[in-house]
Amino acid sequence: KSDKYDPRDVEKLQQDDNWVESYLHWRHDNVDETLKMLDESFQWRKEISVNDLNESSIPRWLLEMGLIYLHGYDKEGNKLFWIRVKYHTKDQKTIPDKKKLIAFWLERYAKRENGKPVTVMFDLSETGINSIDMDFVRFIINCFKVYYPKYLSKIVIFDMPWLMNAAFKIVKTWLGPEAVSLLKFTSKNEVQDYVSVEYLPPHMGGTDPFKYSYPPLVDDDFQTPLCENGPITSEDETSSKEDIESDGKETLETISNEEQTTLLKKTNPTESTSKAEENEKVDSKIKAFKKPLSVFKGPLLHISPAEELYFGSTESGEKKTLIVLTNVTKNIVAFKVRTTAPEKYRVKPSNSSCDPGASVDIVVSPHGGLTVSAQDRFLIMAAEMEQSSGTGPAELTQFWKEVPRNKVMEHRLRCHTVENSKPNTLTLKDNAFNMSDKTGEDIYLQLNRLLESNRKLEDQVQHCIWFQQLLLSLTVLLLAFVISFYYFLS
Numbered sequence: 001k002s003d004k005y006d007p008r009d010v011e012k013l014q015q016d017d018n019w020v021e022s023y024l025h026w027r028h029d030n031v032d033e034t035l036k037m038l039d040e041s042f043q044w045r046k047e048i049s050v051n052d053l054n055e056s057s058i059p060r061w062l063l064e065m066g067l068i069y070l071h072g073y074d075k076e077g078n079k080l081f082w083i084r085v086k087y088h089t090k091d092q093k094t095i096p097d098k099k100k101l102i103a104f105w106l107e108r109y110a111k112r113e114n115g116k117p118v119t120v121m122f123d124l125s126e127t128g129i130n131s132i133d134m135d136f137v138r139f140i141i142n143c144f145k146v147y148y149p150k151y152l153s154k155i156v157i158f159d160m161p162w163l164m165n166a167a168f169k170i171v172k173t174w175l176g177p178e179a180v181s182l183l184k185f186t187s188k189n190e191v192q193d194y195v196s197v198e199y200l201p202p203h204m205g206g207t208d209p210f211k212y213s214y215p216p217l218v219d220d221d222f223q224t225p226l227c228e229n230g231p232i233t234s235e236d237e238t239s240s241k242e243d244i245e246s247d248g249k250e251t252l253e254t255i256s257n258e259e260q261t262t263l264l265k266k267t268n269p270t271e272s273t274s275k276a277e278e279n280e281k282v283d284s285k286i287k288a289f290k291k292p293l294s295v296f297k298g299p300l301l302h303i304s305p306a307e308e309l310y311f312g313s314t315e316s317g318e319k320k321t322l323i324v325l326t327n328v329t330k331n332i333v334a335f336k337v338r339t340t341a342p343e344k345y346r347v348k349p350s351n352s353s354c355d356p357g358a359s360v361d362i363v364v365s366p367h368g369g370l371t372v373s374a375q376d377r378f379l380i381m382a383a384e385m386e387q388s389s390g391t392g393p394a395e396l397t398q399f400w401k402e403v404p405r406n407k408v409m410e411h412r413l414r415c416h417t418v419e420n421s422k423p424n425t426l427t428l429k430d431n432a433f434n435m436s437d438k439t440g441e442d443i444y445l446q447l448n449r450l451l452e453s454n455r456k457l458e459d460q461v462q463h464c465i466w467f468q469q470l471l472l473s474l475t476v477l478l479l480a481f482v483i484s485f486y487y488f489l490s
Helices: 007-015 017-026 031-047 060-065 095-112 134-147 162-175 241-249 257-263 273-287 393-402 440-489
Strands: 068-073 079-084 118-123 152-158 183-186 301-304 308-312 320-327 333-339 345-348 351-354 359-366 377-384 409-418
Touching: 007 017, 007 031, 017 031, 031 134, 060 095, 068 095, 079 095, 095 134, 134 162, 162 183, 301 377, 301 409, 308 320, 320 333, 320 351, 320 377, 333 345, 333 359, 333 393, 351 359, 351 393
Parallel strands: 079 118, 118 152, 152 183, 308 409
Antiparallel strands: 068 079, 301 320, 320 359, 333 351, 333 377, 345 359, 377 409
């Protein structure tokens, strides 16, 4: 029936395999049960007009309250979905708007982070009997059981008053036996098992200085990272001139001036042959360390890798990684890189442009010995520029002030640390650009030395085995002698 569902949901179901899979997975691949779930979910989506929800759909006082919002990450890198229960009072008049608020945040997240789960933080500190609202809790449970399946990582319940013990026994029956294991009851000591102190507020024993306020909407906490040309002044007002100048003076340790010019590779048919040959030599050094990558194919840029940036551990020595942007439009595309941990990373370039058909290599490296965390995120923002627009720092700053939000392409990347380089990543060793080309003779000599040392090692192993066998034989003989001597005496 065409009036039963929103046609946009039906169209998405026919085109988005991930969405279909999320429903099937939650119903253990039972098609009949999945269809029932889809029917209930799609009717609810049309009833509440989920596809049309925006800030103006929610009363301003509710957005200002700070009852529900997204902020920070747990130790597994899942986004935190905060529900500050002390701000909720049971009131049948406001329940429809509060349900819309939850749907608004979840739909906003689902569109940006397709299929990536969230951790629900039920903050019950300072709550009383007036905040207990089982209808509201049941709706939240249904959101993850029916409306947004596969989006729930866990529910962390903090500082639950004893009055609510009976209430949460009912909640367990709503969740079902499988989902009950996702409930984590915590106090100030246990909550840090799931979320590090940097994303916990002080009343939970954390150090996060974040305080909710509206407007604007709390976004993904992306800020301008450290970079060669310093933070974008218009966006990060807290950065002083001195910080910008000092950032500008610092350079990536392993990249020479000649090689820096090739990180931003722009196609220009009028370049001289000698310059092309020179660039080709330097590019070959970079390509030597590139591995096959997954690619996110956006409308403006193709981005490699598609989802995760892999950094080597301190022991492996592979501290840097690359993001490769390829312009697939006929116009110049401006881009900028932001991160949730701006003090932790250096990015070069972090704010520039890319010519039609050209590619840009962005070097990302941890700064000041700080460690990479799975909670860290990077945001790539891109927008088409007019052909007449300049691409200098001043022009780019002005461009980002004026470009409409709906014209900006966004893509997010997670961070991951591995002991050894994975085959689907781009990594740069600290000395990658300084490696000298080894001749065949050098390699031959090295192989010979390696084989010789290997033979010596084998000989040593053989000697050890022979010695052990000798000791074993002597032990057996000695034991036989002792036994014989004992019988002789007896």
